[in-house]
Amino acid sequence: MQLIDIGANLSHDSFDHDRDAVLQRARDAGIAQLVVTGASREHSPKALALAQAHPGLLYATAGVHPHHAVEYTDECDAEMRALHAHAEVVAVGECGLDYYRDFSPRPSQRRAxxxxxxxxxDLAVxxxxxxxxxxxxxxxxxxxAMMRNFDGKLGPAxxxxxxxxxxxxxxxxxxDWHIGITGWLCDERRGQHLRELVKHVPAQRLMIETDAPYLLPRTARPQPSHRRNEPxxxxxxxEELARDRGEDVAVTAAATTATARAFFRLPAPAL
Known part of the structure; x- marks a missing residue:
């Protein structure tokens, strides 16, 4: 069973002391490839550096999360565009809006x-x-509303x-956008509604991710004492997603992997 984690924050400092061991445990668990999330001016270059250090295994995104929207200056925009010149950077983002935390003012979020x-x-052009x-x-x-302003100009999302x-x-x-499902699905306090909703996502639109080091699945056993999630x-x-969809886990695994590989244009890993 090969899996692709489409969103792991492997540049996070909680991985600095054991990142190689984390990657080895991921391989041992069937993770064939991972996309390292770039979500700020600081961490997008770090995501690229990790991808360059682990060719064929790690890829990167480059963007600025709405929490960091106030840092999105002209200089930041130029930095992001430079990062996207690298083939290892396979997606634009993490970007969007977050009115739950409002760590950046909403007008700044919308501008970024x-x-x-x-x-x-511009990349498409x-x-x-x-x-x-x-x-x-x-x-x-x-x-x-903001996405509709770009109708017909954007690729897959x-x-x-x-x-x-x-x-x-x-x-x-x-x-026709894709959906990324994390361990939030396993949270009986906040994610119970997802158990039903995931049944409605077509296989060719469904992908999986850990969002590590965040969102450790609450149903995983044994639970690590440090509560850090990892790929x-x-x-x-x-396994939980397959059960909720009424599928064999091998079917869900194969489908999400094929969808992720096509979405990010990832080559099949060397055996």
Whole structure:
């Protein structure tokens, strides 16, 4: 069983002391490839460096999360565009809107999101189109309105770490966007509604991710004392997802892997 983790924050400092061991445990758990999330001016270059250090295993995204939107200056925009010149960077983002935390003012969030959507448009014009790696929390109306402003100009998109409502899910599916499912599915306090919703996501639109070091699946056993999530737990997430979809785990694993490989244009790993 080969799996692809489409979103792991492996540049996070909690991995600095044992990153190689984390990657080995991921391989041992069937993780064939991982996309390292770039979500700030600091961590997007680090994501690229990790991908360059582990060719064929790690790939990267480059973007600025709405939490960091205030740092999105002209200089930041130039930095992001330079990162996207590298083939190891396979998606634009993490970008979007987050009105739940409001760590950056909402006008700043919208400006940063719009500029990153424009990067996606410009890459397509240049013939090196890349998909979008999107974040949305408690900002659905503005998020959809901003995406509609770019109708027909953007390529594929994935709403990463989907935790939303049925209405939100079907709005995304109506746009042919992809859905990323994390260990939030395993949270009996917040994720119970996802157990039903994941049945409605077509296989060719469904991908899986850990969002490590965040969102350790609460149903994984044994639970580590440090509570840090890591990519090896993707195997547990796909088991839970398969059960909720009424599928054999091998079917769900194969489908999510094929979908992720096509979405990010990842080559098959060397055996």
């Amino acid at each position: 999101f719009e500029r990153q959507l424009q990067i996606c448009v 240049e013939g090196v189109g890349k998909p979008l790696f999107l974040h949305q929390r408690d900002a659905h109306a503005d998020f959809m 994935v709403v990463h770490c989907f935790t939303g409502t049925r209405v939100e899910l079907f709005d995304y599916l109506d746009q 090896m737990y993707l195997a547990h997430i796909v």
